[in-house]
Amino acid sequence: MASVAHHGPTRAEMLAILGGAALAGLGAPASAAPKRGGVVQIAQVPDVIPSGLFGQNFPNGAIGGLIYNTLTAYDHRTLAPRPQLAKSWDVSRDGTTVTMQLRSDVKFHSGRPFTSDDVVFCIKNMQDPARGSQLRSTASVVTDLSTAGPGEVKLRLAHPVSNLFDLFELMFIVDRESLPDMLAGKSLIGTGAFTWKQWNPGDSVTLARNAAYWKPNRPYLDGVELRIIPQTQALLAALQAQQIQLALGLAPKDVVSLHGNKAFETVVGDTHDAAFYVGSNVNVKPLDRREVRQAVSFAIDRERILKDVFGGLGAAQSVPWPQSSPAYDAGDARRYHFDPDRAKQLLKASGNEKFETSLAINSGLAPASAIAQIVEFNLQQVGITTTTVSFDAAQFIKRLAGGDLPGLWVNVHGFGQMHPATLVVSAFPFNAAKNASNFRDPRYSAAVNEAWTATNDRAERAAYRKVTGVLLEEQFVADCVLTSGTYAGVPAFRDFSYNMYDYLNFDDATLG
Amino acid sequence: MVLYALRRIPSALVVLFLASVAIFAVLHLAPGNPAVVLAGPDADAVTIAAITHQLGLDRPLPVQYAIWLRGILTGQLGQSYVLGAPIASLIGRGLGNTAQLTGAAVLLAVGLGFAAGTIGATTRSRVVRAAVVTFTTISFAVPTFISGVLLVLVFAVWLRVLPPGGHASLVTDPLGGLRFLILPAVCLALPASAVIARFLQTSLSAVLEDEYIRTARAKGLPAARTLLRHALPNALPPVVTVLGIQIGQLLGGAVIVEAIFAWPGLGQLILQSFVSRDYLVVQDLVLLAVTVFIVFQTLTDIAHAALDPRIRLGS
Numbered sequence: 001m002a003s004v005a006h007h008g009p010t011r012a013e014m015l016a017i018l019g020g021a022a023l024a025g026l027g028a029p030a031s032a033a034p035k036r037g038g039v040v041q042i043a044q045v046p047d048v049i050p051s052g053l054f055g056q057n058f059p060n061g062a063i064g065g066l067i068y069n070t071l072t073a074y075d076h077r078t079l080a081p082r083p084q085l086a087k088s089w090d091v092s093r094d095g096t097t098v099t100m101q102l103r104s105d106v107k108f109h110s111g112r113p114f115t116s117d118d119v120v121f122c123i124k125n126m127q128d129p130a131r132g133s134q135l136r137s138t139a140s141v142v143t144d145l146s147t148a149g150p151g152e153v154k155l156r157l158a159h160p161v162s163n164l165f166d167l168f169e170l171m172f173i174v175d176r177e178s179l180p181d182m183l184a185g186k187s188l189i190g191t192g193a194f195t196w197k198q199w200n201p202g203d204s205v206t207l208a209r210n211a212a213y214w215k216p217n218r219p220y221l222d223g224v225e226l227r228i229i230p231q232t233q234a235l236l237a238a239l240q241a242q243q244i245q246l247a248l249g250l251a252p253k254d255v256v257s258l259h260g261n262k263a264f265e266t267v268v269g270d271t272h273d274a275a276f277y278v279g280s281n282v283n284v285k286p287l288d289r290r291e292v293r294q295a296v297s298f299a300i301d302r303e304r305i306l307k308d309v310f311g312g313l314g315a316a317q318s319v320p321w322p323q324s325s326p327a328y329d330a331g332d333a334r335r336y337h338f339d340p341d342r343a344k345q346l347l348k349a350s351g352n353e354k355f356e357t358s359l360a361i362n363s364g365l366a367p368a369s370a371i372a373q374i375v376e377f378n379l380q381q382v383g384i385t386t387t388t389v390s391f392d393a394a395q396f397i398k399r400l401a402g403g404d405l406p407g408l409w410v411n412v413h414g415f416g417q418m419h420p421a422t423l424v425v426s427a428f429p430f431n432a433a434k435n436a437s438n439f440r441d442p443r444y445s446a447a448v449n450e451a452w453t454a455t456n457d458r459a460e461r462a463a464y465r466k467v468t469g470v471l472l473e474e475q476f477v478a479d480c481v482l483t484s485g486t487y488a489g490v491p492a493f494r495d496f497s498y499n500m501y502d503y504l505n506f507d508d509a510t511l512g
Numbered sequence: 513m514v515l516y517a518l519r520r521i522p523s524a525l526v527v528l529f530l531a532s533v534a535i536f537a538v539l540h541l542a543p544g545n546p547a548v549v550l551a552g553p554d555a556d557a558v559t560i561a562a563i564t565h566q567l568g569l570d571r572p573l574p575v576q577y578a579i580w581l582r583g584i585l586t587g588q589l590g591q592s593y594v595l596g597a598p599i600a601s602l603i604g605r606g607l608g609n610t611a612q613l614t615g616a617a618v619l620l621a622v623g624l625g626f627a628a629g630t631i632g633a634t635t636r637s638r639v640v641r642a643a644v645v646t647f648t649t650i651s652f653a654v655p656t657f658i659s660g661v662l663l664v665l666v667f668a669v670w671l672r673v674l675p676p677g678g679h680a681s682l683v684t685d686p687l688g689g690l691r692f693l694i695l696p697a698v699c700l701a702l703p704a705s706a707v708i709a710r711f712l713q714t715s716l717s718a719v720l721e722d723e724y725i726r727t728a729r730a731k732g733l734p735a736a737r738t739l740l741r742h743a744l745p746n747a748l749p750p751v752v753t754v755l756g757i758q759i760g761q762l763l764g765g766a767v768i769v770e771a772i773f774a775w776p777g778l779g780q781l782i783l784q785s786f787v788s789r790d791y792l793v794v795q796d797l798v799l800l801a802v803t804v805f806i807v808f809q810t811l812t813d814i815a816h817a818a819l820d821p822r823i824r825l826g827s
Contacts, residue, residue, distance in 0.1 A: 051596040129562030132551045185596040201597050203776035229774040237676040241668040394544025394789040
């Protein structure tokens, strides 16, 4: 879990952070004794969706990590799991049995002690398709759960999986006795540092300090108020007027506009969890030709997208993995760079020097329109005429899930920051069995399965090379820019952190 | 009169029923559904199917319609598919906030419009008249999403005298509530005030040229009395007509203003609910709007009938 002490990083520092460099200055404790008390006001654009707390696509990261704990938490640089509610664990040599020892001093906000039965419940809950978790396939590998007293749980797996700890990183430990109330947004009961007080949909969420929190003397804050400000300019204005102390998910260009202003400090997260890409429907001619998809990828000016759309905050690259990922390779990341001549050659070789297709965007995805404009211009330069088609979020996702987007599209995916197997198993654009591009290839399926079931580092790395090789060769998903969540706040608010999926953690946060 | 009013009820119910069918059909024919939104962009078809089943969206459409209608008739509006919260409380909160905002905006628009229109029609100063024209032109021409951002920048970010957005209850915190209300209400009121001012200025200028006004002046009636007792009342009819239209437009314009000022009203609720295909919330809100419209139409018809016996006798 990375810890963020605001320090107003320079652009170079930000790029270094995005590049996976050491988190210089971040996580440094406050020099004086931590100040207790205060209610921090934070804000974001979308409202929380309690019923979506088990999925990984909703803006619940702002509250989920404050109300709930997870079993483990990754070190951001090494992806090594660290104890949270699980004190320790043991994985059998064949990778099919995991035994976890749990903390005995943890209580839910209702006062009920946390036990191994809660872990059993939560894993079974994640296996339910109706919960909408992208980690369902990994949770479903757990075929048997048994407990040995309240402090030990044993998981038996159908086969070894390399990304099991992604499940433990993302799975909130919820109170099994109040699940219906949680899904209805009435009451969210966890073991986290803050308790659920009130939710005014479309307006605010109020959390109060959990006085019985299992971490001694934590949290320092008396409470948290999350405000919903449905317009990014208004979110920026609220921060500038110091009505809030932390703005979540500001547009990168707005973050850049705050640079140099000593009243505010900005941080771009080190999770690298938002990868913007151009997808191809391989059922649409001539996108069924590999050379054409490669030509599209060579035609895209990724650096321009990074500069013009994201204010330079991110990395232009052609693989979904950040530098911190074990699957990352610098040569792969640069494989597809802006090369219109190469694109024209590939189009000529494929017999499709000029053609027309559509470029679909999700109107609910803020940067999609700006990216599409650049891509449209780039493609026009090499002989591909595109017509931009805008769908609202519901239409776009339905078409995406059905694999019937008509040609090319601009979208974002996550999970590259997690264990590489999670991306190719859980993120629908990459799913080997069924994906948004309708791409199927036995080589790809085999490589994905190999990556998922590998039991040692060497085997994993070999499998990742194969997966990345197919992705780069086939380009049904042409990754363009990898960026992260942004945090902009006032200097007085410091020492908050977030996990690899941007779940906020205010255990150590103070409001000076 | 009572008989005339009662005769209007069956046709109003038929219109409501047809409207409910149309709302339901249009929403369900639109691509996408809340299960797709809940499942998210990385979800697979199995997950979407499971959520669809859980929400009951895989039932036949007539069954879903019947369940919705039964809920409406029994006062059980149900829960939002996406937010999970009771729809009655979502609408109740939003309705109060939107009414607060539009009510304040109407008062401001009328006040500003009447002041500017009256000054514009009565002043002999070219400078003052030019100022009024400038005010009305800018207020009318600048869209609310620009004037809103400008107001926030000036009063919240630079001067820091008012909050940039948010909401507080006028009941429990009157002063705080008023501070939150000022900027969005001004933003919403400006275009309407410009229209009212223009209509009033034109109408009042014409009336001030009438013979009876000249007579009043010749009789030595004070200028203020001439204006308030004789000119203004006769200049009002076209202004009242346009005011009615402006109130409708204010309700529509509140959607944008609510977004800029993070005002938790119905505009935001319906927008977000439509985007996420939260069928029940959108259906209930649109049906509520149709009901309000029908009620006002019926009341207007009854008022006309009360004023003009020919209408009720003819019907």
